[in-house]
Amino acid sequence: MEKAKKIVVFYYTQTGQALEILKSMNQPLVEAGHQLVYKEIVPERPFPFLWSKETFYEIFPETRLGIPPYGIKEIDLSDVQDADLVIVGGQSWYLSPSLPLQSFFLSPTIKEYLKGKSIIFVNGCRNMWLKTIRKIRKYVSEAGGNLVGHIVLQDRVANLVSVITVIRWLFYGKKEASSIWPRAGVSEEDIRSASQFGGIIDKALQLGNWSDLQEQLMAAGAIKYKPGVVYIEKIGHRVFGLWAKFIRKKGGYQNPDRAFRIKLFSWYLIFILFAISPIGLLVFYLTYPIRMLFMGRQKREACYTLSWKAGDQV
């Protein structure tokens, strides 16, 4: 007879996608008799959904630089002090954890709470998650927690197609397929099959041994690695950093003095999404045979991020 454990699940989601993924993933844990306690991460001031162009671009510098303009509402932790496992679910914004997730990890109460806890991070995003997990690892490490697992559910469709479907979804609320465009977001099939990860987590939880959890999750397809997308994400992340600092020189969140620079960034973003990224991907794959010669090292570097073990240094 398995011993029931307590699992706390913190989540932030605008459309419900991240929560849907978590519920599906956690189903085997519920069936195994564990007690799951869900706690929503609620920003002090909500980020409106549907997005307007103004808010969408306004949050960019603070998201990329990890300086949330405001925090989250206090979460009652009294019933989860003795949790055996912490699961955090959310999404990437601007190649970083979303602002509410960053506020969560930066909150002194949460930091204190996470000390010594085993944590699994679940990301439901479009397709760029590498820099998000790097930042999450840093946050968890600073809190003295132990990141034992990382799962990513992402859009299956080609990069450029998902740019358009995500815009239809986030700005116009059109998630369903049209005659031209496929349905936005993580596929229903991928959400359903996230339950396999719950089964793997259950076994590790029972054994109290997290050391090879990530390897097992990876073997089950917890992160699908697309080298071309990772390549453009790394470049994009660097350039976003420069833009974010350039905008912040004119003032903090919602300072009207930075409006012009934000506008410039919005043009740049459209340009890279629709022109540079496809060219970047094309170049990546055209030069793939040559790159293969150098791939060994590059891939090893990327794989380090993917196949880390609990307790690894950040």
Ligand SMILES: Cc1cc2nc3c(=O)[nH]c(=O)nc-3n(C[C@H](O)[C@H](O)[C@H](O)COP(=O)(O)O)c2cc1C
């Ligand atoms: C402001 C903003 C920026 C985003 N940036 C990224 C990104 O950099 N990488 C990515 O894979 N998805 C990105 N997305 C998509 C989200 O990760 C996520 O798939 C979508 O917002 C739905 O999440 P939710 O309904 O669970 O909140 C972004 C979404 C928003 C609103």
